[in-house]
Amino acid sequence: AVVATQSTGTQKFANYIVSNKDKAGQSNLFYTLVGLDALSSGSLVPTHLIVLDNSAAISENQRTLKVSLVNPLGETVKDSTAKIVSAKGTEGQAIFTPGPMAGGDGSFEVAASQLARGVFSAELGFELPSGYLAPDDSTVKVKCVLPVELKDPTFKLIDVDDSRVVLSSDLSGGAAQGKADLSTRMIFDFTLADADGDVTLHQVFVRFTNVKTKQNV
Secondary structure, eight states: OOOOOOOHHHHHHHHHHHHTOOTTOOOHHHHHHHHHHHHHHSSOBOOOEEEESSTTEEOSSOOEEEEEEEOTTSOBOTTOEEEEEEEEOTTSOBSSOSEEOEEETTEEEEEOSSOOSEEEEEEEEEEOOTTBOOOSOOEEEEEEOOOOEEEEEEEEEEETTTTEEEEEEOSTTSOOOOOOOTTEEEEEEEEEEETTEEOOOSOOOOOOBOTTTOOBO
């Protein structure tokens, strides 16, 4: 039988089922039955969604990772606690000290103990009230971003028809000026470095802006 209701909780759960928020791909029928039981008795709620509150990016200016633990109805889990089990990069360096996270009732945060450039897998552990199911996946990816310095920049204009260098400047004397057309290739060489030396990156995106129109070239 289908019964029409104005219950806000029921509507939220219905929206959850329709939108299929189960990120682990578990059976909808299982969570439907568990969720309906939760709405009727409040004795069992599936808790398997970890929400990142600050995009999981940390830096010198933002050293804190913030996460929320919510049930499928979008509500934070009261009387819950969280801890860092481990958070290491591919080379074994750790950015968070294992131990309890600050906060409670489904909202937690932890400050980085040290910073190292890279992407880290942070394994979280939770203690939940009786009747709650643990998250299907308690690991989140954390990106650590550190500043770099631009070194030895060189700007070149090359005629692609005859490979002739039209302009070459190390930019030490200020802005470089030259003429270009559809047969001209623009090359910008540089080195990136931090406190430990030169940095090798997978990709670098450079944006050129017209100084008069302020439009991207």
